[in-house]
Amino acid sequence: MQTVIIIILICIVIALIIALIAVRLRTKSILDSVDKMLDEAIDNTFSEAHFSEEQLSRIESKMYRYITKGMTSKLRISEEKDRIQTLISDISHQTKTPIANIMIYSELLAEEKLSDSARNLALQIEEQTEKLSFLISSLVKTSRLENGIVSVHPKENSVKALLDEIHLENAAAEKNIALTIENDTDITAIFDIKWTLEALVNIIDNAIKYTPAGGQVRVNVTEYEMFARIDISDTGIGISEDEIPRIFQRFYRSPEVGDKSGVGIGLFLARKIISDENGYIKVTSEKENGSVFSVFLPRK
Numbered sequence: 001m002q003t004v005i006i007i008i009l010i011c012i013v014i015a016l017i018i019a020l021i022a023v024r025l026r027t028k029s030i031l032d033s034v035d036k037m038l039d040e041a042i043d044n045t046f047s048e049a050h051f052s053e054e055q056l057s058r059i060e061s062k063m064y065r066y067i068t069k070g071m072t073s074k075l076r077i078s079e080e081k082d083r084i085q086t087l088i089s090d091i092s093h094q095t096k097t098p099i100a101n102i103m104i105y106s107e108l109l110a111e112e113k114l115s116d117s118a119r120n121l122a123l124q125i126e127e128q129t130e131k132l133s134f135l136i137s138s139l140v141k142t143s144r145l146e147n148g149i150v151s152v153h154p155k156e157n158s159v160k161a162l163l164d165e166i167h168l169e170n171a172a173a174e175k176n177i178a179l180t181i182e183n184d185t186d187i188t189a190i191f192d193i194k195w196t197l198e199a200l201v202n203i204i205d206n207a208i209k210y211t212p213a214g215g216q217v218r219v220n221v222t223e224y225e226m227f228a229r230i231d232i233s234d235t236g237i238g239i240s241e242d243e244i245p246r247i248f249q250r251f252y253r254s255p256e257v258g259d260k261s262g263v264g265i266g267l268f269l270a271r272k273i274i275s276d277e278n279g280y281i282k283v284t285s286e287k288e289n290g291s292v293f294s295v296f297l298p299r300k
Contacts, residue, residue: 009203012043014098014245016275018043022291025081039247040300043226043267047139047241051242056269063285069272073150086241088271091136091140095136097187099129099132099133099136100128102125103129103130103133105183106123106125106126106129107126108123110122110124110126110145111237113238117264128242129295135265138265138269139265141198141269142268142269142272142276145272145273145276148170150169151192151276152192152195152196152273152276152277153192154190154191154192154260154277154278154298155190155191155192155267156188156189156190157188157189157190157191157193158186158187158188159187159188159189159221159228159230159297160183160185160186161183161186161193161256162191162193162196162200163167163181163200163219163230164183164185165193165197166181166197166200166201166204168201168204168205168208171205171208172208172217174294175208175211176213176214177211177213177214177215177216177217178215178217179204179208179216179217179219180216180217180218180219181218181219182220182221183219184219185221187221187223187228187298187299188299189227189228189273189298189299190277190278190298190300191279191297191298192273192277195273195276195277196271196273196274196277196297198238198269198270199270199271199295200219200232200270200295202266202269202270203218203232203265203266203270203281203295204232205266205290206216206267207232207234207236207293208234210234210236210237211234211235211236211237211290212235212236212237213235215235215236216234217232217233217234217235218231218232218233218234219231219232219233220233224299225298225300226298226300227296227298227300228296228297228299229294229295229296230294230295230297230300231292231293231294231298232292232293232294232295233248233290233292233293233296234290234291234292236290237287237288237291238285238288238289238290238291239254239283239285239287239288239291240285240287241285242281244285247267247283248267248268248270249264249268249269250263250264250265250268251264252264252268264286273296274296277297278297278298279295279299280296281293281294281295281296282294282296
């Protein structure tokens with residue numbers, strides 16, 4: 001009797017071991033299958049297979065449907081980007097000539113014998129047309145960056161070469177502002193020189209715009225092991241602490257500068273560019289005591 005019980009127990013133990021091995025092998029098979037699906041999805045080589053639902057576990061089946069839906073969404077996003085690219089190209093092309101014509105006509109009109117009020121209206125037309133041209137240009141650049149139609153291509157560049165391309169002396173002179181760019185540096189950083197120049201010009205142009213006549217705008221570089229810091233400091237009107245997080249929002253303009261020209265997109269574009277280069281912008285400011293915009297560009 002004891003022998004029979006022992007045999008039964010041995011058989012149960014063997015059956016349990018076989019069952020555990022079977023479960024382990026099945027689990028390994030499922031994990032291997034899911035792992036293969038994920039690898040193919042990452043490498044963009046995943047393709048649909050013809051099979052019945054019974055041939056896959058619930059996990060494999062759900063993973064298959066998830067990846068398939070993801071690839072469909074990716075295709076739709078790609079198609080949407082193509083449509084956006086076409087729309088942006090159309091806007092840029094269709095508005096370029098009318099805007100140029102309006103500017104020419106407004107300049108010709110201003111040369112005519114006009115009353116003071118009529119001449120002022122002609123100048124207002126010219127000013128608003130320039131603003132519209134700048135707005136469309138900025139929107140096109142921003143949309144192309146956001147939708148991946150164009151992208152930054154960071155590589156090792158000379159910071160001095162970047163600063164040498166900044167030509168805002170005339171804008172500063174018109175407001176009787178001293179613009180000093182300290183470009184005596186031999187350090188390099190990782191950035192796209194074309195787009196980074198766009199970002200810096202936007203920030204410096206703002207500094208000049210919001211600094212009263214007789215003030216100063218200074219650009220200087222500080223070297224760190226991991227970053228190159230470019231500081232744009234001014235003696236302008238400053239920014240209140242609660243407004244600093246909002247100044248990088250698209251189209252945000254402080255109520256206090258409503259009388260100044262601008263559309264509120266320059267800083268938004270600047271942060272987008274620097275962020276895409278794995279850098280960042282830090283702002284310190286105090287009302288009536290100027291501002292410092294620090295642009296950090298990675299060196300490694």
